[in-house]
Amino acid sequence: MTTSTVGIIGLGAMGAGIAKTLRDRGHNVAVCDVRPGAAEAFAAQGGTACANPAEVAAISQVVVSVVVNAAQTEAVLFGEHGAAATMQAGATFIMCSTVDPNWSVAMEGRLNALGLHYIDAPISGGAAKAASGQMTMMTSAKPEAYAAAGKVLDDMAGKVYRLGDCAGAGSKVKIINQLLAGVHIAVAAEAMALGLREGVKADALYDVITNSAGNSWMFENRMAHVLAGDYTPLSAVDIFVKDLGLVLDTARATKFPLPLAATAHQMFMQASTAGFAKEDDSAVIKIFPGITLPEAKA
């Protein structure tokens, strides 16, 4: 082919934004999604709608997988109509999910054995940044994989960190970010809950903390949801049940203690099972008894 095609498997909040960004930046894109009609809706503005990962992979030199977890990535590659069977020798698989780093290392070996390149490439930044090409990627890969698909990486994101010369480092840095993000959300909730318990004005507390040394990116972002009484999920409680679970699994493999991540994981599980699994992750504040939360504006 004179112009190569990039395949995007998974058109959720992040995948749709990535596909749009690559299309905007002049790439031929081929897309598929498990939801009927999603690929066709995207391709109405440009690009090729495919029925499944195998069809995408058959016409793409670079395949970008933007699904929820390792199990879905396994299915994308090796399930019915999976991509691995149709990818061409020398093609590259870019793995964007948040996964156990040890799983990602193993996947690099499995794909290399098939003559395929692999890039460990978790993403961060949210749907809006994915759609505007401003998201962050935490990547690691062998030099030949970067040589084959580095241009596509750079066109997907605003910032592409290259963290090592084989799979693993990208996923490790991603889960360490999730460790911090999860604990920061949970402690933001704990702090705001204590303020409400003590009768501090919530708006004033937010104003002081966001201008003080106690601030975090997550406090500033998520406690705005609590003040607004709006638990519409941007990222749900169950995402952190999963991601902090991955963090703990990774550390357990070398018997490494993570007291704060373990505590925060318990808090998100408590919130999930109490009925808030699909609410915004800031709903972890609902596990605290004896307080009255701000209500949604009418």
Add this chain to the structure above:
Amino acid sequence: MTTSTVGIIGLGAMGAGIAKTLRDRGHNVAVCDVRPGAAEAFAAQGGTACANPAEVAAISQVVVSVVVNAAQTEAVLFGEHGAAATMQAGATFIMCSTVDPNWSVAMEGRLNALGLHYIDAPISGGAAKAASGQMTMMTSAKPEAYAAAGKVLDDMAGKVYRLGDCAGAGSKVKIINQLLAGVHIAVAAEAMALGLREGVKADALYDVITNSAGNSWMFENRMAHVLAGDYTPLSAVDIFVKDLGLVLDTARATKFPLPLAATAHQMFMQASTAGFAKEDDSAVIKIFPGITLPEAKA
């Protein structure tokens, strides 16, 4: 008097900066400190050196107490040569320490009964900001106390939050900030320790996190100390043993659970008793086994 005098009791890192700022902004200042010679050294550049709190209070309309904790504040007011005995009726006591909010509420009552005003006014920002007049104050007080000493407050700091119309709210917001700050330092250490355990390059991890949603003010500030291998105390491990203890005491008074603050408190106590009590609070990372920390540059 035609020009009033402000007394500053305690010329430690914060008190010396506050006294300098008030002097720079045209106030007559009277100072004392338990360390022999400290008051005289300060007064050599302007101001009146006093031998003890009673002498300071006898010539000051506003007395600012900048000592470590509630016990020292008690001694400043009611100990030998204490300030309470010599403060003039209608004078104002500004309490800048981090204390149990319930103690601060009680102190307001005790001083009001003596005909004195009281401002609950914990401070934040560090020595450099105190000296340049840029620190933050989290205050609450009765309107008559603000009327008597609000001008002095505004001259002490870059930002003066007025959080309520009696004592308590200032100290509550301060300890909530300390809850967040303490947990953020401990989780920053936990995350960096996991990265080291997993063989991630520490500098690269710092670069990614400080540009991602996992960032906090404390991660960015304190992990720079860890990367430099420099545990010279700016704020020591034992400060968070104390401050998270205050947080937990406050919450215990209403039987309110704080799972993350309780876990972080255990981590700082472990660091303290393991021999790192007087090191920088980022030395909490030294409780993690099985890792090699960056060494100090030669």
